[in-house]
Amino acid sequence: MDLIAQLEAEQIAALGKDIPDFKAGDTVRVGYKVTEGTRTRVQNYEGVCISRKNGEGIAGSFTVRKISFGEGVERMFPLYSTNIESITVVRRGRVRRAKLYYLRSRRGKSARIAEVTNYKPKSAGAEA
Secondary structure, eight states: OHHHHHHHHHHHHHHHHOOOOTTTEEEEEEEEEETTTEEEEEEEEEEEEEEEEESSTOOOOOEEEEEEEEEEEEEEETTOTTEEEEEEEEEEEOSOOOOOOOGGGGGGGGOOOOOSSSSSOOOOOGGO
């Protein structure tokens, strides 16, 4: 098992991506590369992260939900996709669940998520 984790860590290091610390409930802005014909541009997709799958590994992905013209739109992004230009956390949400699928049936004020004001980032040296 350790060999697999080591290979995965090497692949992540080779990609050289800087993924911020975010979880379900956070509002994120994903800069996604869109190719139209021969031209490529970066399109921002901003919404609430409703789930994270497969953790921090190379196979990790996350789902972002936003309301576009009164209609709910969800999109899944692979965490280490080459098409993702940037991921920025707009605001931190205070939630008590890992998957926020219940937001699909909510509209308006009941779909709001409280903001975290005392967020402390995880320190890299504290794990050892």
